[in-house]
Amino acid sequence: FVNGKSLTSTSGSTASQSTFFAPRSKTPNRQAIALISDHGDPAAEIGKEEAGGQNVYVRQVGEALSKLGWQVDMFTRKAKADDPTIVQHNPHCRTIRLSAGPEEFVPRDRLFEYMPQFVEEFHKYQAKHHYPLIHTNYWMSAWVGLEVQKTHNVQLINTYHSLGAVKYQAVPHRPAIAETRLAVEKAILENAHCTVATSPQEADMLRSLVSDLGHIEVIPCGTDISRFYAIPKVDARLQLGLKPTDEVIVYVGRFDPRKGIETLVRAAQLIKRNTVDASNLRLVIVGGSDPTKPDGQERQRIEQLVGELGLAEHTTFAGRVGHDRLPLYYTAADVCVIPSHYEPFGLVAIEAMACGTPVVASDVGGLKFSVVPEETGLLVPPQDETAFAAAIERILSDELWARKLRKRASERVQQNFSWTGVAAQLSDLYRRMLAQSIMGDMILPSQSAISVSLNPDALPNPSR
Ligand code: UDP
Structure with a gap:
């Protein structure tokens, strides 16, 4: 997939990594990737509690990436018992709802305890599809990504969507989850292969409030300009x-x-x-x-x-x-x-x-x-x-x-700000990340900034 060439890993690859490069016979080469959005169901009705920008972002990015040649699986938590487990948006893009906690609405502040179960369920798909790249959305998905990274050689990309470091500045009483969230926000910035900030202002905020370490690229959000345009x-x-x-x-x-x-x-x-x-x-x-x-x-x-x-x-x-x-x-x-x-x-x-x-x-x-x-x-x-x-x-x-x-x-x-343009930028980033995973330091100039090793003990765990 990388530049249309068959590439061989030069690093000590795990079984999951090597399958990324396995030759595919019948269907054209489509690289499967995973987008994770713990609470922002990409197939949900937008405009209600918990269903806003993040849902729109993941859904639009997922569909646009599938049009650019990727096989996109979007993972979210199943929040309603009668919601189908899989929603196929097009032949190359689907939402997969994982069982993690009760199949009902759970407020965001109480979701973290179900994330280990989310990881367990995600591993079943990871074992089958060997996603070499995971793009997480929001800090809880980022935690899932960091957990998966412990056992699989995946390129990890994160978009925050909302920052506890900003939110808690204006809140007189921090919820119990605050310390955990702040720790994960720091861990993901320092350990993801790339953080996608949606504006230069968000990138500045991450640097001043979260950490100096980690690689950040600014790729904005988009909108569907074939739908949103001026009529009389x-x-x-x-x-x-x-x-x-x-x-x-x-x-x-x-x-x-x-x-x-x-x-x-x-x-x-x-x-x-x-x-x-x-x-x-x-x-x-x-x-x-x-x-x-x-x-x-x-x-x-x-x-x-x-x-x-x-x-x-x-x-x-x-x-x-x-x-x-x-x-x-x-x-x-x-x-x-x-x-x-x-x-x-x-x-x-x-x-x-x-x-x-x-x-x-x-x-x-x-x-x-x-x-x-x-x-x-x-x-x-x-x-x-x-x-x-x-x-x-x-x-x-x-x-x-x-x-x-x-x-x-x-x-x-x-x-x-068209989704097509945004997805093209993300697609380019993914290709660079995957190429980097096999070529070591050569691709990203800021590689040194992302090579901070993950200390698993420093990461919060809901079961601890
Ligand atoms: N939205 C919608 N219908 C509504 C209200 C909101 O489709 O009745 C959509 C809106 O068009 C936008 C999203 O919800 O795409 C809100 O995203 P935004 O980034 O503005 O805010 P967030 O919900 O992420 O805080």
Whole structure:
């Protein structure tokens, strides 16, 4: 597979490694690789508690990689008894749900104890398919990867998606799992063959908060530009029952206090207060929730706030919307607001921009990378409702400038953030990693930085 050549290992290879290079007779050479996403089920309904950017990332990357010639198996934990164990997305890409703990929803903070079982189940597939490369997503999957690495010669790549080192800075009481998470986040950065940071800001954060060691490459998240693109605003509004004269502000995302929806609602109230005739003001909040889960509680809290601030008549809770209809919501909006307290990347920003919608976002994390202030939207301090209100009003009140923002926004996404482009970069990284595994130090200039040996005793173990 590497450059189409049959390659032989020069290092003391294990049985699993040698099969990577075994000749394949009938089918064209497709290298099997594993993506691991412990809790972000790539086949799940997106937009609800625990189902957001990570699910989208793994699914889109997996499918795009399969189109580039890889055989992709995506592993996740089975969280519902009646979910099928295997979902085939195309002949070369599937989701495999492993039994690890009860087959029901388990909050992320309580999942780690089931990870040894996840490793055990994963080993069964590893024994059969001999994945030479594993790309893990989130710290618990990273722990799984580190465990697999103890017995198999695999190239290990990790994407964090969320960083405990950042999250716990703003939390007064750390959960019991915090120390374990921080230790694994450090171990994976130092011991993975490569960490994929989705923005330069995330890479800086990893260096300043986690470790100086380990190899990092920046490959952003992407969006499906054949689905997310600008259609005429009037058409989108017609389909959603919005008037051409409405001033439409949209939020898309999960209901989670860290998403900052409260800041947006308070900003909307300030805008209403500052406007002589606010009858056209529309706030559309898109995102799923379950009344029995934490996202249901957050939605209830936001609905109550909307009522208290006199915004009920201006606000629509659209519920979960699939990617088939989401472009309508983005296109219908004058502005998409992302008021997150922190965001390692923030897929919603590039989805909105791809649809030609200016973004007003918190000046944090990956949003600093995707949103170019004054060109594709505006960045303001997180949790500052006055700043959000002023930025939103600027865009609502200057149609000519807003038109320029819309054009630049969609151009920026097309040029930098398509899944196809992102998958091509990942594919290139995988090929380099696999080549490196047989050629030693020759491929990656930063090899020295990744050759830190793993001390298994330093790693947390749920059973200890
Ligand atoms: N999303 C969706 N439907 C909804 C709400 C959200 O499909 O009703 C998707 C959204 O389009 C995006 C993802 O969920 O692809 C959220 O990703 P993001 O990185 O913005 O946030 P995360 O959920 O990872 O915190």
